[in-house]
Amino acid sequence: MIPDRFGRPLRSLRVSVTDRCNLRCRYCMPEDEYVWLPRASLLTFEELTRLAGVFAGLGVDKVRLTGGEPLLRHDLATLVGLLGRVPGFSDVALTTNGLLLARQAADLRAAGLRRVTVSLDTLRPERMREFARSARHAEVLEGIAAARAAGFTPLKLNTVVVRGFNDDEVEDLVEFARGHGAEPRFIEYMDVGGATRWSPEQVVSRDELLRRLADRYGAVTPLSEPGGSAPAERFRLPDGMTVGIIASTTAPFCGTCDRARLTADGTFFLCLYAERGLDLRAPLREGASDDDLARLVAAAWRDRTDRGAEARLAVARREALYTVSGLRADPHREMHTRGG
Numbered sequence: 001m002i003p004d005r006f007g008r009p010l011r012s013l014r015v016s017v018t019d020r021c022n023l024r025c026r027y028c029m030p031e032d033e034y035v036w037l038p039r040a041s042l043l044t045f046e047e048l049t050r051l052a053g054v055f056a057g058l059g060v061d062k063v064r065l066t067g068g069e070p071l072l073r074h075d076l077a078t079l080v081g082l083l084g085r086v087p088g089f090s091d092v093a094l095t096t097n098g099l100l101l102a103r104q105a106a107d108l109r110a111a112g113l114r115r116v117t118v119s120l121d122t123l124r125p126e127r128m129r130e131f132a133r134s135a136r137h138a139e140v141l142e143g144i145a146a147a148r149a150a151g152f153t154p155l156k157l158n159t160v161v162v163r164g165f166n167d168d169e170v171e172d173l174v175e176f177a178r179g180h181g182a183e184p185r186f187i188e189y190m191d192v193g194g195a196t197r198w199s200p201e202q203v204v205s206r207d208e209l210l211r212r213l214a215d216r217y218g219a220v221t222p223l224s225e226p227g228g229s230a231p232a233e234r235f236r237l238p239d240g241m242t243v244g245i246i247a248s249t250t251a252p253f254c255g256t257c258d259r260a261r262l263t264a265d266g267t268f269f270l271c272l273y274a275e276r277g278l279d280l281r282a283p284l285r286e287g288a289s290d291d292d293l294a295r296l297v298a299a300a301w302r303d304r305t306d307r308g309a310e311a312r313l314a315v316a317r318r319e320a321l322y323t324v325s326g327l328r329a330d331p332h333r334e335m336h337t338r339g340g
């Protein structure tokens with residue numbers, strides 16, 4: 001295990017396989033136009049797998065595919081199969097908005113994908129039209145059903161809770177998850193790159209969510225998972241149902257963060273909030289050996305002091321992290337580029 005400056009080991013890797021997305025969620029991609037990564041800069045599956053293997057050699061055992069929307073990357077099941085054969089990976093997972101899941105779930109399962117998390121911000125199609133500029137709500141529901149049928153259980157359903165948009169649906173989303181054998185996870189609205197409309201008033205905090213759940217269901221019991229580095233805190237409702245809360249904004253978990261991020265063009269980020277990343281594509285394409293690449297990654301991780309979300313807590317007048325022009329100047333700052 002490679003420890004960073006705070007002793008946090010490098011254990012998990014999020015690979016953003018594309019910066020493209022087929023939704024325009026207000027908390028991530030609210031603008032009309034974006035600067036995309038140049039096509040020629042995108043790593044091939046073989047290049048991505050080789051870099052993932054370098055991370056595995058340094059102690060990473062969990063890999064999660066993200067985007068953008070990862071299912072937009074053609075033939076993603078092939079990448080899943082390649083990653084599944086990397087020695088050391090015990091877990092290959094996927095986070096998706098679900099739109100293309102119905103037609104891909106069985107192939108992904110057959111290729112060795114172990115876990116799927118689907119974003120579901122609302123149960124109301126008209127809200128999705130307004131909030132994500134998409135009329136394809138039914139396809140998300142079909143994707144959830146297909147994932148379940150393909151054997152992805154327990155499925156996780158992620159909801160970013162935004163006051164004034166979907167905060168009145170928390171209990172309905174719990175019941176929907178219950179009816180679909182899934183675990184709901186509520187995520188605080190984060191002021192990351194891309195969230196140009198963020199304001200503190202729109203954040204529904206972990207504490208408020210817990211109060212809401214307790215009012216509806218009765219005592220909510222924390223499920224202690226000692227030593228865990230997972231972002232979600234899990235709670236049990238009196239009837240045994242479990243619910244996750246990801247309190248990235250009001251109660252960040254940087255102290256145990258073991259997550260590295262790799263973008264589709266091979267930029268290595270130490271934190272979701274990091275200002276800059278380390279280009280691994282150039283050395284990879286210029287003939288660096290796996291040992292050379294491992295030295296680059298290990299040196300960056302050993303020097304890591306990032307605690308991005310905790311640093312944001314200390315900002316007195318908190319507003320969106322970047323302006324639109326700041327994001328256009330460097331698309332790597334976008335959450336849809338570096339993976340949420």
Ligand code: SF4
Pocket residue numbers: 252253254255257258259270271272273306307308309310
């Ligand atoms: S803000 Fe950065 S250090 Fe903190 S949990 Fe997120 S990725 Fe990890």
